[in-house]
Amino acid sequence: MTDTTEKAARPKETAPAAGPARARAPRRLRLRRGLTPWLFLAAPLVLLITFTYAPVANMVAYSFTDWDGVSPELSYTGAGNYVELFTRPELFEVFFVSGYYLAASVVQIVVALYFATVLSFNVRFRNFFKGVLFFPYLINGVAIGFVFLYFFQDGGTLDSVLSLFGVHSDRAWLGTPVSANVSLAGVSVWRYLGLNFVLFLGAIQSVPGELYEAAELDGANRWHQFRYIIAPGIRPVLSLTVILSISGSLSAFEVPFIMTGGATGTETFVIQTVKLAFQFNKTGLASAAAVVLLLIILAVTWVQRRLVPDDKVDLV
Incomplete structure (x- = not known):
């Protein structure tokens, strides 16, 4: 009678520990699914920023200077x-x-x-x-x-x-x-x-x-x-x-x-x-x-x- 009671009580003791594990698994899965598209987009975004947006930003910066394209020195001329x-x-x-x-x-x-x-x-x-x-x-x-x-x-x-x-x-x-x-x-x-x-x-x-x-x-x-x-x-x-x-x-x-x-x-x-x-x-x-x-x-x-x-x- 005592053994049966102990065996019946064991699942009740381990049940609370299974709840957080099940909750953590979907959270990790959702996190992985959320990061996966960005991993595929990382390389194109780096190339786009490096060869498109960064040169455009430099061009806008140069437009406010008197740079001649050769000299390492350039002065700010405003508009x-x-x-x-x-x-x-x-x-x-x-x-x-x-x-x-x-x-x-x-x-x-x-x-x-x-x-x-x-x-x-x-x-x-x-x-x-x-x-x-x-x-x-x-x-x-x-x-x-x-x-x-x-x-x-x-x-x-x-x-x-x-x-x-x-x-x-x-x-x-x-x-x-x-x-x-x-x-x-x-x-x-x-x-x-x-x-x-x-x-x-x-x-x-x-x-x-x-x-x-x-x-x-x-x-x-x-x-x-x-x-x-x-x-x-x-x-x-x-x-x-x-x-x-x-x-x-x-x-x-x-x-x-x-x-x-x-x-x-x-x-x-x-x-x-x-x-x-x-x-x-x-x-x-x-x-x-x-x-x-x-x-x-x-x-x-x-x-x-x-x-x-x-x-x-x-x-x-």
Whole structure:
């Protein structure tokens, strides 16, 4: 009788000790689950801070100095660089060149949207045409600059092709500001068309296929399908491409720098900033110009997001 009582009492004695152990286990599990995502994010965050946010912070700091980019000594000048930047109109006149690239980006979006819409349906050799349209975006920008430099030179590829159709042109395609900027903007259209095309194509293919079938049963043609199904369905991606196009137009650099170096009235704001830093050794002023460009792009993006908010699209 006594042994039975002792055996019955033993679980009651160990039961209180099991309670805290069970409580600690879920707490440790929750802690481990909470830390696991941050462990995966640690390396990308370190790289992002090291190569993005830290250089931006240094750029902002340099914009308040007169550093020449070489000397170890630099003195604080306050807002002097920004005052000089805004009191010299010629430093902002280069933004007029961005108008060519802005107009070219409109053409680029329209053409990319057209091809994405056509090739999203059942078309012969559509995979081949997809590759053709996307291939220019894979080519290095420096290589593209050199290729089109020979393409537009006097007696070059463009003149040879035009002569096959009986058109003999003696004009220098990169010799005047208007023709040079139009030519360079055309090159940017050719290069970045593939990126917008892929973005639009992916957005269009994400639209449920039964919507097209229902529209065809209701007698809708391709234009009606585009207007009432495709256009509303890709609105977030279209908004993204507009932001990328505007920011790219304001910060055009690679193609004009390689092909003309900013000569013949093709100098962009970024080319001017690079020259201020590395040619005239005014790194402080160049940093202020880069900060102003960053603020302009952020402001344009904010205004665009306010005018065209990212509302949830429900096509069903």
